[in-house]
Amino acid sequence: MIEVQNLAKSFRYDKVALKERKKKSRQNIDPREDNRHFHAVRDVTFKCEPGKVLGLLGPNGAGKTTTLRMLSTALSPTKGSIFIDGTNVIDSPLTMRKQIGFLSGKTSLYRRLTVKENVAYFGKLHGLSGKALEQKIDKVFDLLDIHSFANKKAEDLSTGMQQRANIARTVIHDPKVLVLDEPTTGLDVISAKTIVDFIESYRGSNVSVIFSTHHLHEVESVCDQVTLIDKGVTQFNGDVADFRAIGNGNDLYSSFLALVDESSSQSEQSDIKQQAFVGA
Numbered sequence: 001m002i003e004v005q006n007l008a009k010s011f012r013y014d015k016v017a018l019k020e021r022k023k024k025s026r027q028n029i030d031p032r033e034d035n036r037h038f039h040a041v042r043d044v045t046f047k048c049e050p051g052k053v054l055g056l057l058g059p060n061g062a063g064k065t066t067t068l069r070m071l072s073t074a075l076s077p078t079k080g081s082i083f084i085d086g087t088n089v090i091d092s093p094l095t096m097r098k099q100i101g102f103l104s105g106k107t108s109l110y111r112r113l114t115v116k117e118n119v120a121y122f123g124k125l126h127g128l129s130g131k132a133l134e135q136k137i138d139k140v141f142d143l144l145d146i147h148s149f150a151n152k153k154a155e156d157l158s159t160g161m162q163q164r165a166n167i168a169r170t171v172i173h174d175p176k177v178l179v180l181d182e183p184t185t186g187l188d189v190i191s192a193k194t195i196v197d198f199i200e201s202y203r204g205s206n207v208s209v210i211f212s213t214h215h216l217h218e219v220e221s222v223c224d225q226v227t228l229i230d231k232g233v234t235q236f237n238g239d240v241a242d243f244r245a246i247g248n249g250n251d252l253y254s255s256f257l258a259l260v261d262e263s264s265s266q267s268e269q270s271d272i273k274q275q276a277f278v279g280a
C-alpha cells in the first residue's frame, strides 16, 4: 500500500524566472507564487491499496507530474511523507526505488537496441537473469502485445510501440507500486486501449497503480479511485462512484468542472470537452 500525506514541493526561482515574475502585474500572479518560490505542490494526500488503480486528475499545471516525480523518488519533497508498506520512501529512496516502477514523459529506450534487448537490459539492472528474466519478459510482452515487434530496434518503432516497450521496461522488476504519468497521451486508439487493458490487469493483484490522465473515459473504465488536485492541493479523494456523484451524476466531466477553479482551467476544460465527445 502507498500512502501520501500532505506532500508539498516548492521550486526556488532562478534569476531568469525572478526577472519574468517582476514583469507580471499583480493580477497575473498565481496564488502559488511568492517572492522567491513557486509552490507547485502545496498539500497532496491520498492512499492506494494493492490491487487498486487510482486515477490522478487535475488541470494543466495542477502539480500531477511534480507529485508523481516525488512518488518515484526522482524529486525530494519540501514537506510531507510517502509510505510504501509503512516505510517512508523519503528516508530511504535508494532502497524504496526497487519497489517502484515509474513511467514519465522522459522514459526512453536505447535506440540501437531491440525492444527485447532493452527490456532485458533493465531487467538485468534489477538483478534478474536467465530463465526467470526470460519468463518475465514473455509475460509482460504478452500483456502489452509486444511479441510482433520484440526484435525491432527501438529507433524503428512507432510512438505506440515505443510507449508499450517503455512500460515493459518500467514493470520488468515487478514493482509493488506502479506510477504512470499520462501513459496514453499522444497514442492512437489501439495502443491506448492496450495500455488501459494492461493497467486493468493489475486490478486485484498485489500492486498499487497510480496514473495521471486527462482522459476521463479511462478513469471510467479502469480506475477504482480518483484523486483530483488543483493548484497543488487535493480537492477530491474517493472512489469513482463518489466522484461521479459530485457532478450531475451522469458523467465524470461535470464532476471535474465542479471541483476545479474555473478561471485557471479554461484550456483544460475545452480539452476535456473535446475528449468527452471523442470518448463518449
Ligand SMILES: Nc1ncnc2c1ncn2[C@@H]1O[C@H](COP(=O)(O)OP(=O)(O)OP(=O)(O)O)[C@@H](O)[C@H]1O
Binding pocket: 011, 038, 040, 058, 059, 060, 061, 062, 063, 064, 065, 066, 067
Ligand atoms: N523545476 C521546476 N521549476 C519551477 N516550476 C516548476 C518546475 N517543475 C514544475 N514547475 C511548475 O509547477 C507547476 C506544476 O507542474 P506539473 O508539471 O507538475 O503540472 P501537471 O499537473 O503535471 O500539468 P500537465 O497536466 O500540464 O502535465 C507548473 O506551473 C510548472 O510550471
